[in-house]
Amino acid sequence: MTADDFESELDIVAYHEAGHAVMAIACGFRLTELSINPSDVGRGFVGYVTGAALEGEIAQKAALVSVSGLVADMLLSQQSGKARPNDEFLGHFNDQENAHRYIRLCGQRGSIDDYMVLSMLFLRENWSHVSRFAEMLKVFPTMNPGALNLEIFPKLPEDWRRRLDSVVAQSDAGMGP
Structure with missing residues (x-):
């Protein structure tokens, strides 16, 4: 295999952080920091x-x-x-720990796999936003979130909780993740 057969680390990190950023915006959270520069927190960071x-x-x-x-x-x-x-996805261990903690804090049924299903559906429907965001991060590795026009980004659908409950119910019945 040649280097062209592998995803570049820059692409992986940019798309990873873009996924976090697009979902944070969709959830109505205020972004405070966007970076794909390595730091003590990891290879990239989205603060909200x-x-x-x-x-x-x-x-x-x-x-x-x-x-x-x-x-x-x-x-x-x-x-x-x-x-x-190395056949791995970067940065996901800390993200998984955080997700498990937030799921416990919410007081509702559900697993990390259930949340990943809902996220997968949303990000797939809005991939153009993730892609554009990642491409911007590759050019501007640290961005000022205040400079973004948040009105152009998608929001979670009004029935997102019903969708999540449906995914959890399917998972509980052995038909889901």
């Missing part, structure tokens, strides 16, 4: 403020944001068909 305590619906949305980086990684891999260095 929920505006309320991490419980109930806010914790559910935070779980969606946490899994959306890994989901964007997976969608990029499906789209490009390229192999991954």
Whole structure:
């Protein structure tokens, strides 16, 4: 295999962080930081403020944001068909830990796989936003979130909780993830 057969780390990190950012915006959270520069937190970072305590619906949305980086990684891999260095998805262990914590805080049934299904459906429907965001991050590795026109980004559908409940019910019945 040649280098062209593998996804570049820049692409992986940019799409990963774009997935987090698009979902945070969709959830109505205020972005505070966007970067794909390596730091003590990882290879990239999306900071956001929920505006309320991490419980109930806010914790559910935070779980969606946490899994959306890994989901964007997976969608990029499906789209490009390229192999991954060391056959792994970058940055997802800390994201998974956060998602598990937020799911516990929300007080509702559901697993990380259930949240990944809902995130997968949403990001797939809105892939053009993820892709444009990732391409911008590749050019501007640190962005000022205040410079973004958030009106052009998609929002979670009004029935997102019903959709999540449906995914959880299918999972509980052994028909889902």
